[in-house]
Each structure stands twice: as C-alpha cells, then as structure tokens.
C-alpha cells in the first residue's frame with residue numbers, strides 16, 4: 001500500500017548547539033527529536049476501518065478529550081526499535097518487520113486495528129529521515145524509536161474504540177553498557193506481571209503498570225530489575241519487567257524460558273537464539289525453574305546469566321534476591337565471556353561492524 005505523508009516542519013527546531021549537547025549525554029528516554037508521526041484510524045470494527053491522515057508533524061503535546069477511552073480502559077500498545085548510524089553515514093534499523101508483526105499481534109489482543117506492516121516501516125522511515133541529525137554515531141549509540149497506538153474515542157461505554165491513533169516518537173539513546181556490570185535482580189513473589197489468558201504476550205502499557213509495584217519492591221531491596229515467575233506453574237521463571245532472560249551452562253548449552261503466552265516474544269531474544277546456535281551453542285527453549293537456577297549456580301553448571309531487550313541490548317545478571325533467600329552471581333564483575341561475545345556480535349551486526357549475514361538490517365536513509 002502507498003500512503004502519502006503530509007509533512008509539517010517544526011518551525012522552532014532544537015538548535016544544532018543544543019542538539020550536540022543532548023547527544024553528548026543523551027541518557028535514555030529523556031530527550032525527544034523535533035518531529036513525530038501520527039496516523040489516524042476510524043471504524044466500527046477493527047477489521048473494517050481505515051487508516052488515514054498520515055502525517056509528520058512537530059513533536060509536541062497531544063490534545064485529547066478527557067473521555068478518550070485510553071484514559072479509562074487502557075487500550076494502548078507500543079513497540080521499541082532503534083535506528084543506527086552506519087560508517088558510510090546511512091541509517092538503518094533492525095528487523096522492523098518483526099516489530100510490525102508483533103505490534104499487530106498486540107493489536108489483536110487489545111482489539112485495536114492492525115497497521116499494515118509496510119506502513120509501520122514507512123512511518124519509521126519518515127521520522128528518521130526528517131530527524132536524521134538526531135541519529136548519533138558514537139559506539140553503541142542509537143536513536144530509540146517508540147511507535148505506539150492509543151484509543152482516542154470520547155466514549156465511556158465498554159467496547160473497543162472506534163477512533164484510534166498511531167504515533168512514532170524518537171529519543172536519542174547513549175551507550176549504556178559500554179562497560180556492563182551485572183545487575184542484581186529481585187524475585188517478585190507478591191506480584192505477577194501477567195497471567196494465563198491475559199496480556200503477557202502483548203506489548204502493552206498495562207503490563208508495565210502491573211510490574212511497577214514489584215519494581216519498587218526490588219529497588220527497596222537494592223535491585224535495579226525484577227524477575228517474575230509463573231504463578232500457575234510453581235517455580236517456572238518467566239522474564240524481567242521488560243527483558244527476556246538466558247542461562248548459560250558450562251557445557252555451552254543455553255536455556256531460555258519457553259514462550260508460553262505469558263512471556264513477551266522479544267526480538268532480541270529471537271536474534272540471540274539464532275546467533276548462539278550459529279556459534280555452536282545448543283539453545284533450549286523450555287520450562288526453567290527456580291530450583292534449577294539454585295542448583296545450577298551452586299554446582300557451577302550455570303556460568304552466566306543475562307537479560308536482553310532492544311533498549312539495553314544485553315545486560316549481565318548477577319545475584320538473585322528474594323524475601324527469604326539469595327542465589328549468588330555465577331559470573332564475575334565482567335559479566336562472562338559468552339554474554340559479552342553475543343552482545344558484541346549483535347551490536348556489531350546492527351552497526352555494520354559485523355557482516356549482516358541474515359539480512360536483518362533495513363536501510364532507512
């Protein structure tokens with residue numbers, strides 16, 4: 001499908017000096033570029049409505065009716081994807097068709113309309129083109145893109161909204177893990193982020209809202225991240241609040257919890273499985289319990305643990321802390337050789353330093 005985007009340039013963009021200042025220390029999700037994308041949808045039913053009014057417009061506040069259903073019933077989904085500056089100056093993104101497909105799976109679950117996959121990628125291309133100067137070129141740096149979809153219809157009756165908008169905003173991201181240190185994680189036993197038949201597999205804001213109490217509990221116990229287990233399957237480990245988790249064994253085997261419907265289908269997870277297999281690791285996607293974690297670290301069979309997601313790429317995991325026990329960190333302060341090698345290969349592929357053997361990079365500009 002071809003959709004023409006109306007482009008309205010920001011008449012008061014960030015000055016080059018200010019932008020340079022921001023890019024020197026972007027942090028994460030704090031600063032936003034000069035433009036955004038918006039596409040509206042209208043329809044009586046998710047299968048029969050129409051996307052229209054595709055625009056690139058100045059970044060700025062939205063005007064929504066206070067009765068807009070997103071504020072009341074939470075019909076909201078999002079994605080996270082990055083744009084990378086290549087050595088030749090061009091800008092690429094990574095596996096956008098995967099994000100587009102996942103957005104549509106999330107849309108199905110939340111009864112929001114599906115966005116044609118090529119329109120998703122085109123929306124990203126439009127924003128990255130106009131804000132290309134915001135794509136940093138430093139090691140491990142990128143422009144983080146946040147596509148999201150909300151229900152905007154002013155109606156308090158309970159049914160899927162008839163008016164919806166899709167947006168893309170962008171925020172420069174620094175190199176978090178230049179020297180990644182293992183993070184200690186908190187095992188949440190009081191809270192679950194997802195349940196069987198719920199929205200665990202959908203990338204929706206509601207899941208994050210549900211994870212915040214556990215996150216605070218973890219912080220109060222000195223942990224930056226929280227891991228959840230499946231409350232219905234005893235001690236099966238699921239994932240962190242916003243990252244999937246992997247366990248590396250001394251014999252080279254790598255285990256990650258299987259996708260049960262309550263775990264988010266991470267694209268980093270999927271990419272790492274492929275890269276690890278290529279490197280000769282046996283990768284098992286299966287039920288992985290707390291008991292196996294405890295025993296594996298105690299016996300020395302588990303040598304490394306890491307978490308992964310688009311924002312942070314790969315983060316080594318240290319200790320597991322819970323209310324009444326602790327499992328010590330299997331790796332040293334450097335996070336472990338397998339973890340670091342996978343991270344280097346993945347980031348290298350995304351930024352053009354390692355050959356893109358699977359055609360995962362898509363040129364945007």
Ligand SMILES: *Cc1c(COP(=O)(O)O)cnc(C)c1O
Nearest residue numbers: 242243244264266267268309310
């Ligand atoms: C986005 C997300 C991930 C990671 O997915 P990627 O596609 O690798 O970025 C993992 N878990 C949750 C809950 C998420 O929302």
